[in-house]
Amino acid sequence: MTNAFTPIEILRPTAIEFGCGTITAAARFAERIGAKRPLVISDPFNARRVDSLALPGAVKVFGDVKPEPDLPNLEKAIAMAREVWPDLVIGFGGGSAMDLAKLVAVLCTGEVAFADVVGAEKVAGRSVALMQIPTTSGTGSEAGTRALVTDPVSRNKQAVQSRFMLADIAIVDPDLTMTVPKEVTAATGVDALAHCVEAYTSRKAQPMIDLYAIEGARLVGRYLPRAVADGGDREARAGLALASLYGGYCLGPVNTTAGHAVAYPLGTRHHVAHGLACAVIFPHTLAFNMPAVEAKTVAVLQALGLPERKNPTLAFEATHEFCTGLGLEMRLSALGVPRDDLGVMADEAHAIRRLLDNNPRDLGRDAILKMYEVAF
Template sequence: MNSLSTPIQIIRPETIEFGSGTIAAVARFAKAKNAKRPLVIADAFNAARVDVLALPGDLSVFGEVKPEPDIPNLEKALAVARTARPDLVIGFGGGSAMDLAKLVAVLCTGSPTLADVVGVDKIAGRAVALVQVPTTSGTGSEGGIRALVTDPATRNKAAVQSPFMLADLAVVDPDLTMTVPPQVTAATGVDALAHCVEAYTSRRAHPAIDLYAIEGIRLVGRYLNRAVKDGTDREARSGLSLASLYGGFCLGPVNTTAGHAVAYPLGTRHHVAHGLACAVIFPHTLAFNMPATEAKTAAVLQSLGLPAAGTPAAAFDHAYRFCADLGIEMRLSALGVPADDLGAMADEAHAIRRLLDNNPRDLGRDAILQIYHAAF
C-alpha cells in the first residue's frame, strides 16, 4: 500500500456536470465548441433517444455498440467516423459505448491503428472533442482514461490507457438511468462496488484514492438495494451514479486487481455481462484477499452496512448474501459457463498480469481454478 508521500496523479475529466437535468450541458458544450459534425457512439437503445442530447450541426450516429465490444465492432464505428469526419464525439450509454467513443476519438484522425496504441501511453494526441454521457451506473468509464475491447482471435481484452482519452466533459445525469432494469441495475452496481473495493485493497492503493473508494462503497451499500427495488427512486439513482463516477476515479491512478482478472474470461469466452461476471466473482476474491487486507476488508463490510467478519469464510458469506439478495444469479453453471472450460479460463485469467500484479495477495493459476469451481 502506498503512503501519503508517494506521488500520484489524480485524473478526472476537465469538467463534470452531475445531477438531474444536466443532460442540457451536452448541447451547451457543443455550441460553445462550435461543433459542426457531432458523432454519437451508442447502443441501439440509446441511439433511439439521441434527441435528448439536442446536438447542433450535421449529426451522425453509430448505434450498434455491442455488450463487451470487440475489435470488429470498433472497426465498424471507425468506418462511420471516417465518413462523418466528426469534430465532436459523444459516448452515450454504458461502459461499452463510452470505451468505443474514447477509441474512436483518438483513432478517427491520422494513421494509428488499435494495435499501435494497445498498452500504456502510446497515444500521441487527440484532434476532436470528447464528451461522455453514462446511462448506467457501473463502469465509471466517463471518468477514466482506459478503454477495453475484446480481440476475437485470442478472446482476451485489449487495454488502451492514455490521458488523451479523458473526456473534455462528463455529464452524469442520474435521470438517464431510471429505465435500467432491476437485474442490470444490480449487476452494474456491483461492478462499481468492485472498482472501489479492488482499488481500496490493491497493492497500489493510495490514501488520496481511498477517499473515493470508501465513499463509493458506502454509496453502493446505502443505495443499490433501493434502486433495484424501485428504479424511479431518484435519490438512490443519484447515489449510484456518484458511486460509479468515484469508481472511475479509482481506475486511473490505481486500477482493479484479481476480481476483474478472474471475471474477464466469463465475458470474453461466454458472453456473461461484465457487471454480472464481477458480481459472481466479488465474494470469492474479497475473501481470498482478506488475510492480506484484514483491516480494509472490515472497512469494506462496514461501509456496505454488513456485519463484521472475523474470518475469510464469514466475509465471503456476507458479500455473497449481499449480491444474492439483489437477485443476482451467483452460479456459473446457471450462466451457461461449461465445466470443461474452467481450466482454460483459469489459464487466461492468470495471464492478465496488469491486474493480478496489483492484487494484495498472490493468486496462482490453481487458486483461480478453485474460485471457478467454488462459483460453479
C-alpha cells in the same frame, strides 16, 4: 501497501456536470465549441434517444455498439467516423459505448491502428472534442483514461490507457438511468463496488484514492438495494451514479486487481455481462484477499452495512448474500459456463498480469480454478 509518499497523478475530465437534469449541458457544450459534425457512439437502445441531447449541426449516430465490444465492432465505428469527419465524439450509453467513443476520438483522424496504441500512453494526441454521457451506473468510464476491446482471436481483453482519452466534459445525469432494469442495475452497481474495493485493497492503494473508494462502497451499500427495489427512486439513482463516478476515479491512478482478472474470461469466452461477471467473482476475491488486508476488508463490510467479519469464510458469506439479495444469479452453471472450460479460463485469468500483479495477495492459477469450481 498504502503509501502517502508514493507519487500519484489524478486526472479528471476537464468539466463534470453532475445531477438530475444535467443532460441539457450536452447541447450547451456542443454549441460553445461550435460543433457542426457531432458523432454519437451508442448502443441500439440509447441510439433511439439521441434526439434528447438536442445537439446542433449534422448529427450522425453509430448505434451498433455491442456488449463487451470486440475489435471488428471498433473498426466499424472508426470507419464511420472517418467518413463523417466529426469535430465532437460523444459516448452515450454504458461502459462499452464510452470506451469505443474514447478510441474513435483518438483514432479517427489518422491512420494509426488499434494495435499500435495498446498499452499505456501510446496515443500521440487527439484533435476532436470528446463528451461522455453514461446511462448506467457501474463502469465509471466517463471519468477514466482506459478503454477495453476484446480480441476475437485470442478472446482476451486488450487495454489502451491514455491521458488523451480523458473527456473534455462528462455529463452524469441520474435521470438517464431510471429505466435501467433491476437485474442490470444490480450487476452494474456491483461493478462500481468492485472498482472501489479492488482499488482500496490494491498493492498500489493510495490515501487520496482511498477516500473515493470507501465512499463509493458506502454509496453502493446504501443505495443499490433501494434502486433495485424501486427503479424510480431518484435519490438512490443519484447515489449510485456518484458511486460509479467515484469508482471511475479509482481506475486511473490505481486500477482493479484480481476480481476483474478472474471475471474477464466469463465475458470474453461466454458473453456473461461484465457487471454480472464481476458480481459473481466479488465475494470470492474479497475473501481470498482478506488475510492480506484484514482491516480494509472489515472497513468494506462496514461500508456496505454488513456485519463486521474478521473471518474470510464469514466475509464471503456476507458479501455473497448481499449479491444474491439483489437478485443476482451467482452460479456459473446457470450462466451458461461449461465446467470443461474452467481450466482454460483459469489459464487466461492468471495471464492478466497487469491486474494480478497489483493484487494484495498472490493468486495462483490453481486458486483461480478453485474459485470457478466453487462458483460453478
